[in-house]
Amino acid sequence: MTAIKRLSALAQESRLEVFRLLVKAGPNGMAAGEIARVLGITPNTLSAQLNVLANADLATNRREGRSIIYAANYDAMSGLLIYLMEDCCQGHPEVCAPLAQAATRAACCDQTEGALS
């Protein structure tokens, strides 16, 4: 299942760090070497980890000169979260309601900014 693959990809310390870094880096992404330098991971180890993220579709990559640029795949991430949420929400507002609040409260979400209760 694709959810398992993505969960496993994120369920590892350095890989979650890498992913967070990529998310922070934005759509332009970051070169593999730079990621390695920033996080202090050896290039070959990082390569394996990036491969796991890419296989889970959580990261994309493109060559740019000698570098290979990795970028977070936002769609895959929101897809995973939506899956988990809808999976867990089956009749259980306990999970969903706080999440909905957090989602709309989140700074990045520019919808219905007027309504605050």
Next chain:
Amino acid sequence: MTAIKRLSALAQESRLEVFRLLVKAGPNGMAAGEIARVLGITPNTLSAQLNVLANADLATNRREGRSIIYAANYDAMSGLLIYLMEDCCQGHPEVCAPLAQAATRAACCDQTEGALS
């Protein structure tokens, strides 16, 4: 980190199945034996898996007669989702916005039911 622990707990096929079953079962939970029967897992294997979920705080357990009843911990689950979401939303509506929509759209979320666009 607690997020890693919870992600790993869910990042395994039968364990995710167990968790989904518990979520579906509701706050009353389910006896370990019944879970094993429903999912076709041997009791000792299931016990190990339930232990992982409990260690990640995703499931609680209480004894009831001879049975031990496991129940999903909704708070922990929504906590994980909120962590992932806020972690990923740092300036990136691409992830957060669809999630906010899904969260409010979700059947279980009883807030602002009047607004449909």
Next chain:
DNA sequence: CCATTAATTCAACAATAGTAGAAATATGGA
């Protein structure tokens, strides 16, 4: 075409996780 830089693949190893048989613990009832 050679040297340099960037990243990956390969191979080997150590550590961790998943599974299952057998034994142990806990509860409830005759």
Next chain:
DNA sequence: TCCATATTTCTACTATTGTTGAATTAATGG
């Protein structure tokens, strides 16, 4: 107390995962 039921713990084994050194592939510039 003894037995049956419910679950866990212990132990061993297999499979998977993470890491690293060494070799390999790819791109650029002289």
